[in-house]
Amino acid sequence: MTESLPEYPDLAAGGAVDPDEVTTDLVVVTGVSGGGRSTVARALENVGFYVVDNLPQALMLDMAQLAFEAGGAARRTAMVLDVRSRAFSTDLAGAILALRERGFSPRVVFVDADDEVLIRRFESVRRSHPLQGDGRLADGIAAERKLLAEAREQADVIIDTSHLNVNQLRRRVEELFGGEDVRRLRITVLSFGFKYGLPPDADYVLDARFLPNPFWVPALRDHTGLEESVSRYVLDQEGADAFVNTYAELIAATAPGFEREGKRYLTVAVGCTGGKHRSVAIAEELTTQLRDQRLSAHTSHRDLGRE
Template identity: 80%
Template sequence: MSDGSPSSLAGEETSGGSELVVVTGLSGGGRSTVARALENVGFYVVDNLPQALLLDLAELASRAGGAVRRTAMVLDVRSRVFSTDLAGAIRALAERGYPAQVVFVDAEDDVLIRRFESVRRSHPLQGEGRLADGIAAERKLLQEARESADVIIDTTHLNPNQLRARVEELFGEEDTRRLRVTVLSFGFKYGLPPDADFVLDARFLPNPHWVPSLRERTGRDADVSTYVLGRRGARTFVETCTRLVNATAPGFEREGKRYMTVAVGCTGGKHRSVAIAEEMARRLRQLRLAAHAHHRDLGRE
């Protein structure tokens, strides 16, 4: 069994260049959180896949090449795979050239019971019995799958964010784990961007629109940028806002956010906001954040 470290799991791909992961484990253990975390790091995730389609999906992913390079299949007791032999199904995939990494989520019984009671759901194997009976039956059914897993994640003492972070640590490529920051310029007269996490107002700066030689140019042009950033307070504004984004980025990442939008507005979204957005994105990249500038309203005037 693998030790579950990133080095032991990363880079294990099929002959077709696709990475295949099978996620299973106890109901209430956190399979859905694992699935969402895998999606965060670039996996195409299929939930509750019937056993008969395991090989078909692996073949489709392999033929898709780069389009579906990383595939995860989430299996639980609703799947007919457990009426036969999960370990055997995984071996069959490997024999056909599609080796899969198996992730098993587990938790202590009392924790699983509390989780089911908190959402007022019955266990899928509970029947007319107690929650504990359903959990015991599932443990027995999944015993061999647990023993053959490449990595076992005990979620007893993990909250959803901690579990997500653990999965991303194991399977995330460096660029997929990083927060991506879009510094978005816009014009207030066209409305606020609805997806903005921060909204900054650059209208306190003199407007290049009233400078005849700059009116037809944009904030991407060097002379306009020099003019905007040379106004009193402009560089302090950029520096302060850049520090704000840099200070909050680690918290956003811990909470599972993968995209941050910092909206910078001026009247029409042509001069001041564009120049500020470009400069902020440049400074954020210097701070090793994955940042780029995008200009929503440039060209509308």
């Protein structure tokens, strides 16, 4: 019989832990190879997490209990899983369920990227994919996506790194995990350009293309929606105020329900043609209005600077 657990009778007895008494902040990071898991891990370390890399899924509950017992810095622990971890177990769903049944509340982060981007990343460092074998890179990526399909469905937040550099990805992680109350719904208002494709992680997609395009105004063409001249031009157009106000009220009305259902992250994507003028100005104004309603919101501009 183990003598090291008398302080924690629930754990020692194998019973469930009262979630209200467990202050351990657990993050599970998984995702596709080449998607940026290592950058996410380093960013989590920057905001105070103890990071365990390449942890077998079968040891997740043991690691969570160790973190709980250790206290201190270990109370914020991130477990990073990749395809090598699956050599010991492929039941990520079962491992997450086991954590929740013991009173822990893990947040699952899935790091993703487009296939073409992943191929370019592997080719740039002259590495083969872990599941490639004797086939092509694309074969390894497809095999891994099939293995990770269930994990992606379970994720609390999906971070698409296709158009993010290392610093942008680090900032995104720090914004998500850097110290606000983890129970609050965190809203990312993401501007994008439709010509570059829809954001795959969007919960809401707003289309700002009904507004006149500043691109066709010579004095505004080379400026962005972050600048006052462009912002005022966009927001002064007929229907712009109603558009922003309506969506701000909709998001504010649904936010409490999302929080009750356990959703922690909401991505509101605002699109225009190129992601430079209208969507940027609208995203900034929408974020301001959401903050005015005491919601945790920040902006991210996916395609700004691509033109």
